[in-house]
Amino acid sequence: MIRENTKVISIGGCCIGGKNPIAIxxxxNTKTEDVKSTVAQILALEEAGCDIIRVAVPTMEAAEAIKAIKKQIHIPLVGDIHFDYRLAIAAMENGVDKIRIxxxxxxxxxxxxxxxxMAKAHHVPIRVGVNSGSLEKPLIEKxxxxxxxxxxxxxxLDKVRMIEDYDYDQMVISIKSSDVMMCIKAHELIARQTDYPLHVGITESGTLISGNIKSAVGLGIMLNEGIGNTIRVSLTGNPVEEIKSAKLILRTLGLRKGGIEVVSCPTCGRTQIDLIGLANQVENMVQGYDLDLKVAVMGCVVNGPGEAKEADLGIxxxxxxGLLIRKGEIVKKVPESELLAALKDTLDNWSE
Known part of the structure; x- marks a missing residue:
C-alpha cells in the first residue's frame, strides 16, 4: 500500500510521491572530494539497485567535486549540507539533483x-531533514x-512553512529518530498533516544485525500503513548492504517485485550438509539475477521437497x-559438491 495523495517531486528524473513506486x-561513506572512490561506490550501488544516492558536502572542494561525479553516474545525486548555506548554493551550481538541509x-x-x-532557479528539490538529535531546545521544553x-x-513543519514562505514547494520531508517507536509515531502524525512525500528510515540504527532488525520493524510498520515514498536502511557498514535490505523489505511487504528471494530452513539434527554455508553461497549468487523468483534451500531430502513446494526452485x-526441485517436483539428484552449480545452471537457463 502506498499513500497516493502526496505531491509528486522529480529528483533528477526520478519521481517520488503519488503513485510512483517507493525509491531506494x-x-x-567515501570522502566526496575523492571523486574516483565516490564514483566507484555509486556504480556499485547502482548495480545493487539504488535509485537515489546522497553524498556529504562538508567542504567547498566536495561541492565542486559534484560536477565530476555527476558525469560518471546514472542515478540522481543528493547533496547533504549542514550549517554553511554557501555549500548548498555551490552544490546546486555544480549540478546536484537535490539538497538535504x-x-x-x-x-x-x-x-x-x-x-x-538558488533551488528555484535550478529546479532543485529540497529535502527538509529533522533528526531527534537536532531538535530545538524550545520544542524539547514545550x-x-x-x-x-x-x-x-x-x-x-515549521521548517517546511519557512521554505513555503519563500514561494517554493518542491520539498521532501525527512524526520528520523533512532528510537523505532518514536519514529513510527512521528511519521503517523506528520502523514496526517502534510501532502509532501516522506523519506523514511530509522537513523543511526546500528550494525548489520541490529540495524537490519530495527529498520525492518520500523519501516515494515510504516510502509504497511502506506507511509513513505522513498526509504533508506541506515547501516554501519558497506552501503550496498543497505540496498539489499531495502529491496528485501519492500519485496516482503509486496511493494516491489523483481529479484530472487531466498528462503532456507533453520537446520536440525537431520541435516547432513553444510546448509549454513550453502544458503549463504546461494544468497550471494542470486544477487546478480533479475528474476522474480523464490528459491528454497533445504537441509534434508526427507521434508525438503514438500517444504520447497511454494518456491519456484529449490535444493x-x-x-x-542433494535434490534439485522445481515447483515442488524433484528434477534430479546430484552430488552435494554439484548442488550450487546445478542451481546456477537452472537459473542461467530459466524459463517459465
Whole structure:
C-alpha cells in the first residue's frame, strides 16, 4: 500500500510521491572530494539497485567535486549540507539533483532565502531533514523536557512553512529518530498533516544485525500503513548492504517485485550438509539475477521437497548428495559438491 495523495517531486528524473513506486536511497561513506572512490561506490550501488544516492558536502572542494561525479553516474545525486548555506548554493551550481538541509542550522532568514532562491532557479528539490538529535531546545521544553514525536513533527513543519514562505514547494520531508517507536509515531502524525512525500528510515540504527532488525520493524510498520515514498536502511557498514535490505523489505511487504528471494530452513539434527554455508553461497549468487523468483534451500531430502513446494526452485541436501526441485517436483539428484552449480545452471537457463 502506498499513500497516493502526496505531491509528486522529480529528483533528477526520478519521481517520488503519488503513485510512483517507493525509491531506494543510500549514502556514500567515501570522502566526496575523492571523486574516483565516490564514483566507484555509486556504480556499485547502482548495480545493487539504488535509485537515489546522497553524498556529504562538508567542504567547498566536495561541492565542486559534484560536477565530476555527476558525469560518471546514472542515478540522481543528493547533496547533504549542514550549517554553511554557501555549500548548498555551490552544490546546486555544480549540478546536484537535490539538497538535504535543516533550515534551522543554515543560519539567518536571508541565508535560507538565498538557498531557496538558488533551488528555484535550478529546479532543485529540497529535502527538509529533522533528526531527534537536532531538535530545538524550545520544542524539547514545550513537550516535557525531552524529545518527543510531537516535537519532531512540529519542528519539521515549521521548517517546511519557512521554505513555503519563500514561494517554493518542491520539498521532501525527512524526520528520523533512532528510537523505532518514536519514529513510527512521528511519521503517523506528520502523514496526517502534510501532502509532501516522506523519506523514511530509522537513523543511526546500528550494525548489520541490529540495524537490519530495527529498520525492518520500523519501516515494515510504516510502509504497511502506506507511509513513505522513498526509504533508506541506515547501516554501519558497506552501503550496498543497505540496498539489499531495502529491496528485501519492500519485496516482503509486496511493494516491489523483481529479484530472487531466498528462503532456507533453520537446520536440525537431520541435516547432513553444510546448509549454513550453502544458503549463504546461494544468497550471494542470486544477487546478480533479475528474476522474480523464490528459491528454497533445504537441509534434508526427507521434508525438503514438500517444504520447497511454494518456491519456484529449490535444493535439498542429503548425505553426500542433494535434490534439485522445481515447483515442488524433484528434477534430479546430484552430488552435494554439484548442488550450487546445478542451481546456477537452472537459473542461467530459466524459463517459465
Amino acid at each position: 536511497q543510500s549514502m556514500c 535543516n533550515p534551522g542550522n543554515i543560519g539567518s532568514a536571508d541565508r535560507v532565502k538565498a538557498v531557496v532562491d 513537550y516535557g523536557g525531552h524529545v518527543t514525536a510531537e516535537g519532531i513533527v512540529e519542528s519539521a 535439498a541436501g542429503g548425505k553426500g548428495e
